[in-house]
């Protein structure tokens with residue numbers, strides 16, 4: 168039976184929700200505060216090429232492929248060179264920054280060691296105990312930091328691997344297999360990630376009611392709406408909406424991120440690659456860098472190389488230093504040469520990421536119990552977004568499909 172669904176928040180999560188409900192034949196109204204849809208995702212076309220404002224790519228799955236067919240969008244697949252990924256640890260670039268012996272121990276851990284979370288341990292302590300110091304420092308720290316926008320000691324394993332059972336009964340391999348749907352690597356789109364938003368909007372426009380510039384209705388009013396209520400605002404915007412339903416000490420921590428897209432003549436690494444992830448205490452303030460024009464064709468005009476650097480916004484410690492100078496200093500530590508860019512584009516996002524820590528884990532439990540409580544009162548309300556089941560677009564697509 169066709170149901171009325173109210174979706175509040177028209178970022179990619181809200182668009183994915185609208186897509187899935189439309190496929191099921193539901194009547195959807197999408198409410199967006201801004202005058203445009205897509206939230207943080209967007210692509211700026213500049214003289215030198217494309218600049219992504221947030222996500223640079225999406226992990227392609229069969230379900231995602233079928234959605235792309237529906238909306239008439241072809242993915243752009245990465246170049247072969249994108250298979251090459253570097254870690255910068257101990258002041259040098261390396262594709263596998265651990266010894267063969269440590270590598271064998273890592274494989275044995277993944278195969279046989281049972282996962283046990285500890286609520287009192289931060290991710291760094293937990294990982295050192297689980298995998299040992301070398302793997303934590305040289306692989307996990309750079310890999311996780313670049314994706315989650317902060318360092319391991321500000322994160323918690325239970326929150327990041329929220330789909331895993333951490334009671335000491337399952338191995339990592341068992342959990343990886345359980346959650347694995349087939350993937351075809353990271354893809355983008357001809358005009359960048361903005362294409363995904365514009366094609367989804369074109370597909371949805373004739374099928375749903377879209378209310379942009381929607382002036383904030385308060386929660387008590389929304390709870391009276393007839394039909395399903397689905398929140399897909401960012402976590403930052405959800406907190407004030409929830410008001411008294413959460414205590415001040417339950418408010419989760421938010422992270423601020425700055426991304427810098429740099430166009431220049433010279434490559435960052437000798438061989439083209441996906442990018443470089445940075446360990447802690449290497450003197451580099453960035454968490455990671457993507458070599459855009461090595462990954463996807465058409466990201467920079469002929470002869471230019473494009474890179475996107477990801478920083479915690481706190482890396483800029485004063486008004487007298489510029490993001491450009493921070494980036495060039497970091498870059499020099501890798502290339503060992505002085506260089507100057509052709510153009511640099513800076514995007515700063517305030518409170519854009521949830522910190523995947525203990526507080527977020529408890530906050531999600533609170534949201535689960537609010538959902539259950541409201542459902543028992545006949546109000547069908549649910550919360551979706553990158554603070555719930557994973558940070559990336561693939562997780563957002565999958566979590567919004569199954570409800």
Ligand SMILES: Cc1cc2nc3c(=O)[nH]c(=O)nc-3n(C[C@H](O)[C@H](O)[C@H](O)COP(=O)(O)OP(=O)(O)OC[C@H]3O[C@@H](n4cnc5c(N)ncnc54)[C@H](O)[C@@H]3O)c2cc1C
Pocket residue numbers: 175176177178179180181198199200201204205206207208220221222223224225226381383384399400401404405408424426516519551552553558559560561
């Ligand atoms: C720098 C950066 C790089 C990233 N890179 C990748 C990547 O390469 N791959 C990947 O998979 N993911 C990546 N991500 C993660 C991914 O982009 C985000 O998790 C995702 O875009 C979040 O989408 P969202 O719709 O949940 O939130 P948002 O994009 O924040 O959208 C929320 C929407 O809700 C609206 N809204 C807020 N309050 C209200 C209200 N009261 N009423 C109505 N509307 C409201 C907002 O205006 C906004 O449009 C990256 C994120 C960032 C910031």
